[in-house]
Amino acid sequence: MHEVSIQITVNDKIIEKNIMPNVLLIDFLREELKLTGSHVGCDTSQCGACMVFYDETAIKACSILVAQLNGKKISTIENLEKDGVLHPMQEAFRNNHGLQCGFCTPGMIISAISLVKKNNNPDESTIRKHLEGNLCRCTGYQNIVKSIEEGANKMRELGDI
């Protein structure tokens, strides 16, 4: 079996590597790049804890091979905070106690931002429907929904959409 040579941009950094084709993006991020913010919850593309940005869209990093991403851009939860300032969506999760154990939170935040990029004023039912692919076993989702409402408002005010 042959390695493939790839060039992939992760969090604005260009990486060139030879890699085995069966390496999943989530394993590459966590094991190779030590970006452990994206989590493996279910490993069967149900839970969404591994969500990252592929360009502007949110994808599940457990269900895509690095080889498929040659020449593409990936952005993870680690890339949201800039110069010590949290992204407005992260800030909103903190303000509203939008997490308990925090395991699903990276995926929740990526998913929430991808929603707001498409719909900058989502109502509660839109948010709940959008979170179909993100499972949380602690919060009961109430505060996550509240957080996303506040995060969307903040992103809109800041023109970050």
Added chain:
Amino acid sequence: MYQFNYHSPKNIEEALNIYNTCEEPKFLAGGMTLIASMKQRLIAPSDLIDLRTISNLSEISLNNNIIRIGSLCSHDKISNNDIIKSNIVNMSKLASGIGDPAVRNMGTIGGSIANSDPAADWPAAVLALNSNIVTNNREINNKEVFTNMFETCLEENEIITEINFEIPEFFNYIKFPNPASRYAIVGVAIAKYENKVSVAISGASHTPFIAKELSEALTMNFSDNIPLNTISSDELNEDIHASSEYRANLIDVLTKKVLKTY
């Protein structure tokens, strides 16, 4: 996941050439089923041939009364496309009900058809609407595509390039989704043309199928006063999610529900 070789062809011809030289190759579209199955070691292809690197397979166009959808169009793209929204709005709704947002960003219509999951949503739309599956070497009539559970009439080295749908007078698809996977426990698609109505059922049997009696009755009289229990529960799936009797009943319930949206 077992080891395999990965290929990124530039065009269909190159993809077919690679296919012919490999031991047990598989074409890769969005990978939402294939990669998951490989992770579980349910399948172990020797080579993956990535079709997403072929550029011209994700267009959507309208010509006369026919909508052409490139096989590599993602469900998300289809659900947001203006041509589809303004001509078969409920097809865009079908696309936006598949899986979850991240799955819709990657999963493709061609992949869904080639995979022929009996509980998937696209096969019901393909069967109900007047449609053709276009591949690298032929056009396949919609009624011939789905032959069995996870089986189609596609040849080994045949690639779906686009799907053509004739715009109907009316189309809608409603499913009773499994709450975890969003796959259809039963889904009903109805398409009405000037002199023909087709009712297609997903999720209920080992393969999506046309409900013949319902289609004939609705062709004669397009109303929600439908003949009941036309499909015997003996022919339907039974599993932890639903008994076959329950599925048979859902077919009638969902058919009426679709008709109420006319």
